Amino acid sequence: MEPVLLYDTTLRDGTQGENINFTVEEKIKIAQKLDEIGIHYIEGGWPGSNPRDKKFFELAKKTEFKNARLTAFGSTRRPGILPGDDQNLKCLINSETSTVAIFGKTWDLHVKLMSNTLEENLFMIEDTVAYLKGKGREVIYDAEHFFDGYKANPEYAMFTLKAAVSGGADFLVLCDTNGGTLSFELTAIFKEVKQKLNGNSLKLGIHTHNDCGLAVANSIEAVNAGAVMVQGTINGYGERCGNADLTSIIPILCTKMDCACMSLENLKKIQKLSRFISETANMIPLNSRPFVGKSAFAHKGGIHVSAVIKDPRAYEHMNPEIVGNSRQVLVSDLSGKSNVEYKARELGVDLGNNGYDSRKIVARIKEMEQQGYQFDAADGSFKIFLEKFTDQFKPLFELESFRVTIEKDKQKPCSAHATVKVSVGCKNEITAAEGDGPVSALDNALRKALHKFYPDVDAMRLVDFKVRVIDGRDGTAARVRVLIESRDQDNIWSTIGVSEDIIEASWQALADSFQYKLAKNSSIECSG
């Protein structure tokens, strides 16, 4: 199969997603990462549309891209003027990129909505492309709303493509802009178009949207039908339901379609890239994201786990390491012995020496999960649970007492403060702190107290906090489950607490989190 070119529009179409915003510096960093991993085209932005993108291209002139062709995006010229007089096109030229991507109207409906004529639209396409070619640019023509336009008026849609061809376009990219085209429709149209264009030198690309959950499938089908360029974003970020997710498409093309678009060495970096982009975008990474998600290779059911350990092919469609991911074995009430043993090994808890009975452990897990514990979401607490169960637990601090008070007067907001007393070996520390609420106050106070003994606690921070009322029908007396996610420079870990008292539950999760971190550091001397 012919190699496929990867065209990333995270920095342009991706930013049209709700909550996705990058600073100029972040855009440069992302562009460099995309370049490093071997993306062929990086669509950096729309310089004619907003000042941030203009600035990006300024800065990019001083940046070296080893592999990728930086691309500036814009519209065909406005009706009734010359390309050279169009502000938008001036910005494109000024961005000094090797490649430009132009979008034009394919659907007669849009042309009419914009109060334009069908003919003028064709001229706009042809002479914009020709103008940019004349300026020495590689030109990618994005046929907007192509599939809807083709369904409504196939003849006109073909005219728009031919206008781009006449102008000298290097690529024609068919865009499913509304995201509503089904895979079998798209495949049929793509093949028809390829045939009607009837030129082997013509390079077709595909740009899909995920409004029906079919963006990845549609891109794959298009490649199968002859597309040599795929446009998408990392993590599928984009407007509405997002763009085609390159973190799915690239592994599929490389490993399942014999389609050389990225080296296997670079493919291993794709999970890291996915996380870099989600961190930078301040989006919570989707654990269930294919290939790169934390849970993409996470096995829960007991039967699955024993089979996976014997032969990974049995329950995994590919080796997770190919994309830099790893197998996860979850423990829950669906577990069997093998889950527990696997997990214990992974967490570095030696079950063997203490004459444990893993069936007893499994039984206890099931019991606790009935009460509301959820160990598959709390590795940190599970490790501590195993250590306690096998008498290997070495607490790095002990709680002596705490008191949390919340006060409210009339219309003033609540104020919360906590006093915590802990002991480490022979020494005590009592301290107090305020917080945005009782749990925050408790967290701050505990951290303050532990800092006296373990300055390293500064390196860790809480990054997620979840509360679940286990059965709301007990009203305000209901049991509550608190899950906390924490991280330091190297690791992420989760801990859990369950109680009718949300403060007690939060305490359990917090204490486990600090214990886990400190045990990791194995720092057992008192420094206070």
Added chain:
Amino acid sequence: MEPVLLYDTTLRDGTQGENINFTVEEKIKIAQKLDEIGIHYIEGGWPGSNPRDKKFFELAKKTEFKNARLTAFGSTRRPGILPGDDQNLKCLINSETSTVAIFGKTWDLHVKLMSNTLEENLFMIEDTVAYLKGKGREVIYDAEHFFDGYKANPEYAMFTLKAAVSGGADFLVLCDTNGGTLSFELTAIFKEVKQKLNGNSLKLGIHTHNDCGLAVANSIEAVNAGAVMVQGTINGYGERCGNADLTSIIPILCTKMDCACMSLENLKKIQKLSRFISETANMIPLNSRPFVGKSAFAHKGGIHVSAVIKDPRAYEHMNPEIVGNSRQVLVSDLSGKSNVEYKARELGVDLGNNGYDSRKIVARIKEMEQQGYQFDAADGSFKIFLEKFTDQFKPLFELESFRVTIEKDKQKPCSAHATVKVSVGCKNEITAAEGDGPVSALDNALRKALHKFYPDVDAMRLVDFKVRVIDGRDGTAARVRVLIESRDQDNIWSTIGVSEDIIEASWQALADSFQYKLAKNSSIECSG
């Protein structure tokens, strides 16, 4: 196109997803909602595998399902024993469902991994199916790992299907259990299998997984190739990258494939169902989820907005109301006004007399929703909000102050108590109470205090209490949303509170709840 049967496995395969856990009562509620919306088959669980599922089927016997066929899931019998002696199958029979779903091994690799013979596996399939048919059950046979098995050894794969047919299976469901099959491969295999089976009465189904981001596409392709049953979950919850997302598949089948699987009236409820399931699972609803996500029809760009208003077809692949969703236009929201007026009427708040500006109300609502309020889930608080906004609010008590204290000593559990001071007219009442936790203590103290003035508060009780951390990345300082559901003999109402302090948020929701109840009773004399 032939109507397609919708088979939901949210309660079984869905629960194999990380962090997805339902109590038995929640499973019953979900099953009822699935039944109401017209799902044809509800796979309730695996009674032979865990006590929670067994309990579910017990409870389900007392539950009436108007449309759906409740289905129990399990494995073929163990090797070397009779079906009647198999514990798993006994559980299936005891669940007393009309339908059972059996999964069996298709891939010779799995048979060998389980140290079984290829022949015995075929017997296991045939006689398990025959046994269950003999017990009067409708039998759905799930051919596990079908596509991988067929690729490896097509002959054996077909033998397994034929064994199920010989046993009398009503449906054969081809499962892409590893989730690694590409759409064009799946379509080709499905067509081949259909042809090889060569019987028009044979009903084929499809069960896909999302490990390549193709679960929805693969299900659609299978329907196109002749599948009459689609198995999936609401919101695509499930192991690893999830199951096929029914909230994508159902709208596609109904609106784009002329495939009658759900009435249009029920289709309008699909967004609500999606949210109910995500709330119950305590999963953050994915805004970018096709069709039902909050952002699925959210238009950001200025050009889009004016075009969308002129002709929605221009930028929307379908009318959002078909799935109970709504267009989000981030510039202005003309539809907001009518919603507010409708709701006010419904809640008996007269907006007309106070010279209100409903655009201001809409703006304020949007502001508050940005902070985390969710008025569509809290009618009680919304009514109070409208009354306050239009200066019609008559508070039946005022908070003077409260203090909540939680104490913990070493290994003892937490103890919580609250002191509350309220005033009604000229009189004050201060009282204290204990509780299972701080919120419970506050609730008890407030109730005690109000009882002095309004004995009627005894008739009301809290029936549900939900806590949601709005953005966990702020850790323990994150804003929290508390939703409370209360009822008396006649009514149910919901109230909400939002704050960084969970006690403050709970206070808001509690106070609104009592206010709503007391206002209903219109009892304004002091009785204390």
